[in-house]
Structures are given as C-alpha cells and as structure tokens.
Amino acid sequence: xxxxxxxxxGGHKKGPxxxxxxxxxxxxxxxxxxxxxxxxxxxxxxxxxxxxxxxMKLNLPKDTDNPEEQNEAKESGxxxxxxxxxxxxxxxxxxxxxxxxxxxxxxxxxxxxxxDIIINKKKDVIARHVHTASCQKLQGDAQAKGDxxxxxxxxxxxxVVVIKPGDESTYRNTLDILDEMAINVVKRYALVxxxxxxxxxxxxxxxxAGPAKK
Amino acid sequence: xxxxxxxxxxxxxxxxxMCDVAFLLLSxxxxxxxxxxxxAVEIQTPTSVQKVKVxxxxxxxxxxxxxxxxxxxxxxxxxxTALINELNTRRTLGLSAADVEVATRAPFFGTPLSQLKTSxxxxxxxxxGATFPGIPAKDSTNNELIDWMSAVVAVYxxxxxxxxxxxxxxxxxxxxxxxxxxFKRNELLKFQMITNPEGVPEDSExxxxxxxxxx
Numbered sequence: 563x564x565x566x567x568x569x570x571x572g573g574h575k576k577g578p579x580x581x582x583x584x585x586x587x588x589x590x591x592x593x594x595x596x597x598x599x600x601x602x603x604x605x606x607x608x609x610x611x612x613x614x615x616x617x618m619k620l621n622l623p624k625d626t627d628n629p630e631e632q633n634e635a636k637e638s639g640x641x642x643x644x645x646x647x648x649x650x651x652x653x654x655x656x657x658x659x660x661x662x663x664x665x666x667x668x669x670x671x672x673x674x675x676x677x678d679i680i681i682n683k684k685k686d687v688i689a690r691h692v693h694t695a696s697c698q699k700l701q702g703d704a705q706a707k708g709d710x711x712x713x714x715x716x717x718x719x720x721x722v723v724v725i726k727p728g729d730e731s732t733y734r735n736t737l738d739i740l741d742e743m744a745i746n747v748v749k750r751y752a753l754v755x756x757x758x759x760x761x762x763x764x765x766x767x768x769x770x771a772g773p774a775k776k
Numbered sequence: 777x778x779x780x781x782x783x784x785x786x787x788x789x790x791x792x793x794m795c796d797v798a799f800l801l802l803s804x805x806x807x808x809x810x811x812x813x814x815x816a817v818e819i820q821t822p823t824s825v826q827k828v829k830v831x832x833x834x835x836x837x838x839x840x841x842x843x844x845x846x847x848x849x850x851x852x853x854x855x856x857t858a859l860i861n862e863l864n865t866r867r868t869l870g871l872s873a874a875d876v877e878v879a880t881r882a883p884f885f886g887t888p889l890s891q892l893k894t895s896x897x898x899x900x901x902x903x904x905g906a907t908f909p910g911i912p913a914k915d916s917t918n919n920e921l922i923d924w925m926s927a928v929v930a931v932y933x934x935x936x937x938x939x940x941x942x943x944x945x946x947x948x949x950x951x952x953x954x955x956x957x958x959f960k961r962n963e964l965l966k967f968q969m970i971t972n973p974e975g976v977p978e979d980s981e982x983x984x985x986x987x988x989x990x991x
Contacts, residue, residue, distance in 0.1 A: 592791030599798030606805035617940065617968035618826045622960055645949070677980075727949040733840065734822040734945035736952060737971065741824045747981045755953070 618740065623752070639687045639720030643676065643739055644760060645731035646768040651676045651739075655683065662763055667771060670738060680723065680746045687721040723751040728764045817841040817905030819944045823974035825982065830970055831938040836928055838921070839884075840943040844951045845910025848924055849884035855931055856880050862927040869893060886910045889920055913954045921958035929962050939967040 637656045644652040651668045653676065658665060668676045697716035723743060727736045736753075743751045756764070819839055835851040850856045860879045864871045867889055871879070878896045879885075886908040887895040898907060913921040928937070939959070943952055959967060976983045 592795045596791055596795050596798050599795060599802055603798065603802050603805055606802065606809050610805060610809040614973075615821060615830050615970050616824065616826045616973045617828045617830045618824045618971050619828060619966070619968050622956060622965045622967075624960075624963070624965060677977075681981075727953075729948070729950050731949045732945060733943040733947045733949060733952050736949055737822045737824060737943075737969065741826075741974075744825055745977060745980045745982045747985065753956075 618737065618744075620740070636720045636722070638690070640722050640724060641680065641683045642724040642726060644756065644764050645725075645727040645735045645739065646764045646771075647728075647730040648768070648771075649732075649735060650764075650768055650771055651735075652764060652767060653679060658760065658763075665763055665767070667767060670735075676739070677742055677746065680742060680748065684718060684721050684746065684748070688717040691717040691720065718749065721748065721750065723748050725751060725753050726756040726760060727753075728756050728761055730765075730768070817845070817847070819942055820946075821942060821971050822945045824969075824971035825974055825976045826971060827973070828968070830940065830968070833938070834932075834936055835938050835940055836932070837940045837942060838955055840941070840947045840951050840955065841905055841910070842944040842946040844914075844947055845886065845905065845908070846913045846921060846951065846955060847884045847886040847905060847908075848911060848921070848928075850928070853880055856882075858931045859927055862930055863889065863892075863923070866927065867923065871896075885924070888912050889923065913951065913958060915954065919954055919958055921955060922961050925958050925962045925964060929964065939964055940970055941967055942970040 640656055642654050642658070644654075646652060649670055651670060653666055653668055654664045656664070668674050668679055670676060693716070697719070700716040700719060725736070725739050727739075740751075740753075742748075817839065819841060833851065834855075835849075837849045837851070839847045839849070841847070850859060857876060857880045860871065860876050863869060864876065869889060869892055871893060875893060875896055879892075882896065882903065884905075885892070886905060888909065888911070891909075895908060911921050911924060913919050941952075941955065959965070
C-alpha cells in the first residue's frame with residue numbers, strides 16, 4: 563500500500579530541458595504501525611487483571627473450656643445450617659429433634675433459598691423480642707458508634723446462626739454461607755464442627771437429593 | 777442534465793489519527809497492567825460481597841489448592857530467611873547456610889518438614905505446586921502447619937503481619953478446618969480470605985445499610 567505517486571503524470575510544464583526532479587512524498591504509510599499497536603493492545607487487554615481481589619475478614623473466637631466465657635445460644639433464636647456435597651444446604655431451627663423431623667433442605671439460589679430462610683428467621687426473632695434491661699447497654703453502644711438504627715441494635719441479639727459444614731462440603735459453599743452472613747447482617751454466627759448424627763443425616767439427604775446446581 | 781463529475785478521491789486514509797489512538801490505548805494498558813506474581817498453584821477463589829482490598833505488604837499467604845494441598849508463602853525475603861532459620865533451629869532440619877539461601881529464593885513452601893532439604897534441590901522451573909505434596913495439615917495429629925505458623929509468629933513478633941488465606945472453590949472443608957485449627961493454636965485469630973468481588977444483591981439488608989451510609 564505504498565503511496566501513489568500522483569505528481570509524475572500531468573502537472574504544469576517547466577521549460578524545455580529542465581529536468582523534472584522527482585518529488586518524494588513525506589507521508590509514511592502508518593498502516594503496519596497501527597496493526598502493531600492494536601496487536602499489543604489486545605495482548606495487554608488479555609493479560610491485565612482489572613478486578614483486584616478482595617479480602618473477607620474472619621475473626622475466630624478463642625477456644626475456651628471455661629464455661630463462663632462460652633456464649634449460650636437461646637434455642638428459639640438459633641438457626642443451624644448444614645452443608646453437604648453438590649451445593650446442598652440443609653437447616654434446622656432450634657434443636658434437632660430426635661426423629662429429624664425439623665431437618666429441612668434448602669438451596670443457594672432460587673426457590674427456597676437459604677437467604678430467604680435466614681431473613682425470615684431473623685424477622686421472626688426480632689418480632690418475638692422482649693425488651694429487657696440488659697438491652698440498654700447494647701443500644702447505648704450502638705448509639706455511641708453512630709449507628710442510625712441503634713434502636714434495633716438489641717432486637718436481634720438472640721439470633722444466632724450456627725454453620726456446620728460437612729466433611730464433603732466445599733470451601734466455596736462455606737464462604738458462600740459466610741457471605742450470606744454479611745449480606746443479611748447477621749451479627750452472631752459460629753463455625754462449628756458437624757456432629758456424627760448430623761453428618762449421617764446430611765449424607766442420607768445428599769444421596770436422595772441428587773445433584774443440585776448453584 | 778448530466779450529473780456533475782465527482783472529483784476522484786484517493787483511497788488512502790490518513791492513518792495518523794488512528795495510530796495516535798492506538799498508541800494512547802496501548803500506553804494506558806501498559807501502565808494499568810500489573811502482572812500476577814508467580815503462584816504455587818492456580819487457585820480459583822470464590823466470590824464474596826466484601827470490598828476490602830487485599831494488602832500487599834507483610835503478607836503471609838496460606839494457599840489451599842483444589843486437591844487439598846496446603847502451601848505457604850511469605851512476601852518479604854528477609855522474613856523468609858528468618859522463618860527458615862527459625863524452623864531449622866527448632867526442628868533441627870540440618871540445613872546449611874547455603875540451603876537457607878536457596879530456601880530464601882523459593883517462591884513458596886509446600887513439603888513436609890522432613891523433605892524440605894531435598895525439595896530445595898528441585899530446579900526453579902520444576903518448582904511448582906504439582907511437584908510437591910503440600911504441607912501436611914490433613915488431621916489434627918499430624919498438622920505441620922502448626923509448626924510453620926508458630927515459626928511465623930516468632931518471626932513477625934511485634935510487627936504487623938497480614939495473614940491471608942487463599943482457598944480454591946473446589947477444595948473440601950476439612951482442609952480449611954485444619955488450616956484454621958493451626959491458626960487458632962498459635963492465637964492467630966484474625967485473618968483474611970482472598971475472594972473475587974461480587975455485587976451485593978439489591979434487596980438485601982447489607983445493600984440498604986450500605987446506601988444509608990453512602991447518603
């Protein structure tokens with residue numbers, strides 16, 4: 563794609579005997595340079611990582627055998643979430659009944675999602691909340707921190723989510739549940755080892771439920 | 777009526793402007809690109825709604841690969857030397873000064889302590905996660921990560937340390953449990969887990985409170 567030499571043909575005539583000096587064009591063909599430029603751009607677009615990874619903070623409680631330091635969870639406000647294989651989620655409210663009748667299954671998204679269950683349970687706990695003198699301190703703390711919603715600071719104090727990932731559950735599902743805690747602003751939650759009875763229940767339910775999509 | 781004759785135009789387009797744009801974009805991408813540092817294994821992190829940026833300095837990174845291998849890397853070279861020296865004296869690994877120097881240049885550690893000496897002779901191009909069995913952290917009885925972490929604590933004594941955990945989506949929970957058990961044993965109760973950002977669902981409580989604080 564060289565520049566066409568248009569100056570050679572035609573043009574005005576100089577006097578006889580005067581040799582025509584060839585005029586060299588100063589224009590350079592930039593097409594290959596543009597090609598190269600875009601090639602490099604595509605390379606850098608593909609190699610660049612725009613989304614910086616974020617970090618999820620997790621503060622662990624200290625292991626303690628001293629019963630005074632252990633937190634008691636009220637049965638009425640407890641929600642236990644169990645994780646199985648293939649993105650299965652199970653839950654029960656309060657204590658697991660001996661016959662396992664309150665052991666229910668949920669999913670990560672869509673119908674019957676674990677998020678709705680957490681929200682409903684939280685609402686339920688807040689609705690049943692009775693104001694006591696011990697609440698004053700919690701409210702005062704929240705107010706001091708500049709929380710605009712300080713009047714509700716105490717209402718969900720009985721709400722505790724216990725997370726029990728099974729041995730076959732994935733790290734991803736565990737983090738998804740921890741993420742749900744952040745999304746639904748659950749202040750009290752605990753990561754607890756699954757008990758044998760629960761593990762057996764999860765295993766049976768896992769097999770009967772078949773693979774679930776996330 | 778005859779049509780007026782259009783003057784014949786050259787088919788050449790002036791490429792200068794296009795060239796300018798191309799190189800402007802090029803320089804932008806060159807400056808914006810930050811190459812990923814070499815990692816033990818490729819790890820696909822799960823997503824979360826968190827917005828906290830991952831710290832880059834004074835990092836102690838524990839990685840969990842998809843098949844449950846545990847690796848440890850330390851960002852600063854001096855700390856790495858100190859860590860190896862610490863472990864060497866504690867567990868009498870029998871590393872010579874030259875071995876320690878090689879270990880300082882290693883991008884990560886991922887072998888049982890007994891194999892650490894032999895692992896250092898692995899050439900740099902074969903020093904990847906696939907070659908090594910990972911730090912044993914399978915159960916609570918044989919959890920060498922506890923030793924590593926206690927050496928890390930000793931090395932960073934009194935200084936700021938960012939403890940990061942990077943797990944693969946597909947890794948199983950028990951590995952994660954054993955890793956945090958090792959953290960707990962050494963009273964490392966605060967750590968961060970590396971995730972990919974994800975949007976906050978719009979009807980959630982977090983979204984509403986986030987909006988409130990933004991207003």
